[in-house]
Amino acid sequence: MSQLSRLSSIPVGFALVCAASPAEAQSHQNSGDLELSVAIVDGCTLSTTDVAFGLIVGVAGEIRASGTVDVQCTANLDFAISMDRGLHSQGINRRMRNSVNGGYMRYSLYSDPGYSRRWTDQRSGRVQGNSGSTGSVTYTVYGELTFNGAAVPGRYDDNVTVTIDF
Structure with a gap:
C-alpha cells in the first residue's frame, strides 16, 4: 500500500510543476476609429456686474x-446691446422700488462717462x-440715482434685462 501512495503522489507533483511553469x-x-468634429457658429454671450449705489x-x-x-x-462679430x-x-423713467413700503427712487443708466447717452432698448x-480679433469686449454701465432727500429709509432695487443682438 505504501507503494501505491508513492506512485499516486508522483503524478500530482508532476501536475503542480507543469502548472507552475510560465x-x-x-x-x-483591436483598434477602432475615433471621429472628432466641431461646428463654429457666429454667436455671443454676455455677463454683467451690478451697479450698486451703496448706502445713502x-x-x-x-x-x-x-x-x-x-x-x-x-471674433470680429458685430452686435448691439440693449437694456430694458x-x-x-x-x-x-427707470425706478428702484422699496418692497417694504412701496416707495420708488428714479435712476438712469448711461453708456458714456459723461452721463449723456442713456442706455435703453x-x-x-x-x-x-x-x-x-479676441472676441472679448467689456463695457462700463454708468448709473446715476437722483436722491431727493425725502425717500423713506430701506432697500430699493430693480432688475434690468440686458440683451445682445448679433
Missing part, C-alpha cells in the same frame, strides 16, 4: 455708480460694437 505570453490587439445718508443729490457688461463673441426699462419703470439707446 506559459508563453500572447498579446492581442440723508443728503439730497445725484449719486453715481458703475457696473459692467462683459461680451464674449465669435426694468421691473418698476414708469413711462421712460430703443434703437438710439443701444450700444453698437464689434468683438474684434
Whole structure:
C-alpha cells in the first residue's frame, strides 16, 4: 500500500510543476476609429456686474455708480446691446422700488462717462460694437440715482434685462 501512495503522489507533483511553469505570453490587439468634429457658429454671450449705489445718508443729490457688461463673441462679430426699462419703470423713467413700503427712487443708466447717452432698448439707446480679433469686449454701465432727500429709509432695487443682438 505504501507503494501505491508513492506512485499516486508522483503524478500530482508532476501536475503542480507543469502548472507552475510560465506559459508563453500572447498579446492581442483591436483598434477602432475615433471621429472628432466641431461646428463654429457666429454667436455671443454676455455677463454683467451690478451697479450698486451703496448706502445713502440723508443728503439730497445725484449719486453715481458703475457696473459692467462683459461680451464674449465669435471674433470680429458685430452686435448691439440693449437694456430694458426694468421691473418698476414708469413711462421712460427707470425706478428702484422699496418692497417694504412701496416707495420708488428714479435712476438712469448711461453708456458714456459723461452721463449723456442713456442706455435703453430703443434703437438710439443701444450700444453698437464689434468683438474684434479676441472676441472679448467689456463695457462700463454708468448709473446715476437722483436722491431727493425725502425717500423713506430701506432697500430699493430693480432688475434690468440686458440683451445682445448679433
